Amino acid sequence: MAPPKLTYFPIKGLAEPIRFIFAYANEEFIDDRIDANNWPTIKPTTPFGKLPVLDIDGKVVTQASPICRYYAKKCGLNGKDDWEDLLIDATVGTFDDMRQAIANYYYDPDEESKRRKYDPLIKDTIPFYMERLEKQVKENGGYFVNGRLTWADLWVVSLLDIVNYYTKLTVEEKHPHIKALRDKVQAIPAIKAWIAKRPKTDW
Amino acid sequence: MAPPKLTYFPIKGLAEPIRFIFAYANEEFIDDRIDANNWPTIKPTTPFGKLPVLDIDGKVVTQASPICRYYAKKCGLNGKDDWEDLLIDATVGTFDDMRQAIANYYYDPDEESKRRKYDPLIKDTIPFYMERLEKQVKENGGYFVNGRLTWADLWVVSLLDIVNYYTKLTVEEKHPHIKALRDKVQAIPAIKAWIAKRPKTDW
Numbered sequence: 465m466a467p468p469k470l471t472y473f474p475i476k477g478l479a480e481p482i483r484f485i486f487a488y489a490n491e492e493f494i495d496d497r498i499d500a501n502n503w504p505t506i507k508p509t510t511p512f513g514k515l516p517v518l519d520i521d522g523k524v525v526t527q528a529s530p531i532c533r534y535y536a537k538k539c540g541l542n543g544k545d546d547w548e549d550l551l552i553d554a555t556v557g558t559f560d561d562m563r564q565a566i567a568n569y570y571y572d573p574d575e576e577s578k579r580r581k582y583d584p585l586i587k588d589t590i591p592f593y594m595e596r597l598e599k600q601v602k603e604n605g606g607y608f609v610n611g612r613l614t615w616a617d618l619w620v621v622s623l624l625d626i627v628n629y630y631t632k633l634t635v636e637e638k639h640p641h642i643k644a645l646r647d648k649v650q651a652i653p654a655i656k657a658w659i660a661k662r663p664k665t666d667w
Numbered sequence: 668m669a670p671p672k673l674t675y676f677p678i679k680g681l682a683e684p685i686r687f688i689f690a691y692a693n694e695e696f697i698d699d700r701i702d703a704n705n706w707p708t709i710k711p712t713t714p715f716g717k718l719p720v721l722d723i724d725g726k727v728v729t730q731a732s733p734i735c736r737y738y739a740k741k742c743g744l745n746g747k748d749d750w751e752d753l754l755i756d757a758t759v760g761t762f763d764d765m766r767q768a769i770a771n772y773y774y775d776p777d778e779e780s781k782r783r784k785y786d787p788l789i790k791d792t793i794p795f796y797m798e799r800l801e802k803q804v805k806e807n808g809g810y811f812v813n814g815r816l817t818w819a820d821l822w823v824v825s826l827l828d829i830v831n832y833y834t835k836l837t838v839e840e841k842h843p844h845i846k847a848l849r850d851k852v853q854a855i856p857a858i859k860a861w862i863a864k865r866p867k868t869d870w
Contacts, residue, residue, distance in 0.1 A: 512761045512799055513795055527760035538749075558729065576777075577775075596716075
């Protein structure tokens with residue numbers, strides 16, 4: 465059985481949580497990074513016109529968080545029961561709400577409209593989410609869910625780069641519990657080794 | 668144990684997939700619909716400033732698709748294995764990508780920018796997704812995943828109202844397999860009974 469092939473743009477982006485979980489699970493994978501110039505040609509060949517896609521022995525699946533959830537079950541990063549899975553999934557969904565608010569600003573093609581979004585995003589939306597996520601980590605023993613490492617932690621930590629790139633901030637800067645969680649995840653030997661060997665990209 | 672209380676705006680919206688699953692599972696719930704005028708007061712009391720929230724015996728959880736996934740497991744609307752769960756989750760995520768592209772148009776506060784988004788959305792984005800979703804239903808025996816009813820079917824069918832409200836279209840109109848799936852889901856006795864008794868709202 466060939467290793468799964470993960471196709472994405474040549475950045476961390478939405479493929480990075482999957483790469484973190486593959487690293488943690490010691491799961492061999494093909495890190496297929498397309499040339500962005502070829503995207504118009506590749507796009508119609510994907511199931512729904514989006515990356516990442518994962519090819520597992522010819523079966524092609526899409527969507528980053530479902531792929532993470534699937535592999536998390538194989539390496540114990542899922543919840544220990546349905547309730548924990550719900551808390552993990554809700555954390556991932558909440559972080560994604562913030563990430564999408566940021567992307568909605570970053571990709572706005574109208575310069576004037578984009579400019580108007582900046583202040584509410586930086587002053588209200590991001591602090592609103594980050595303060596509550598910080599409180600969640602503080603109240604859960606340094607992790608997002610019930611005091612132990614789950615894929616929600618890998619999801620958030622691996623996506624900090626992209627939200628920081630979009631905003632030119634370090635969104636976790638004023639949040640010591642999230643910073644400590646970030647450092648803890650990045651210090652896991654398998655994750656640390658992946659970070660050391662992955663291609664160096666800004667986001 | 669009190670029945671779970673589902674709090675949302677007085678519309679179908681993102682609470683409707685949860686209500687469909689509660690109906691299907693014959694799970695009693697409190698259908699708490701707030702007065703939208705009270706939202707500024709209620710918002711800071713929610714975990715992350717968003718609805719729906721679900722209060723289960725004092726434990727408050729958020730995020731529509733995680734809540735659906737949790738209850739789907741209790742009533743057999745989940746996958747029969749991890750692989751099917753991945754296919755279900757990917758379908759839900761894909762439909763949400765389309766829904767969010769539509770919401771991104773609908774909620775654009777800049778009239779000019781909103782106007783510019785309309786044509787690409789109606790002529791390209793929605794047909795692109797709907798044709799591929801139609802093909803998926805056609806190739807999977809009339810359901811989204813492996814020829815049997817899952818919460819992916821309830822998710823999509825219950826959210827057609829909101830995407831149709833936003834776009835003033837019937838997005839499933841030209842897609843006979845999705846229309847047939849819609850009719851089939853709405854004809855499930857428990858869902859049919861819920862649709863008959865729910866408050867009548869446009870979206």
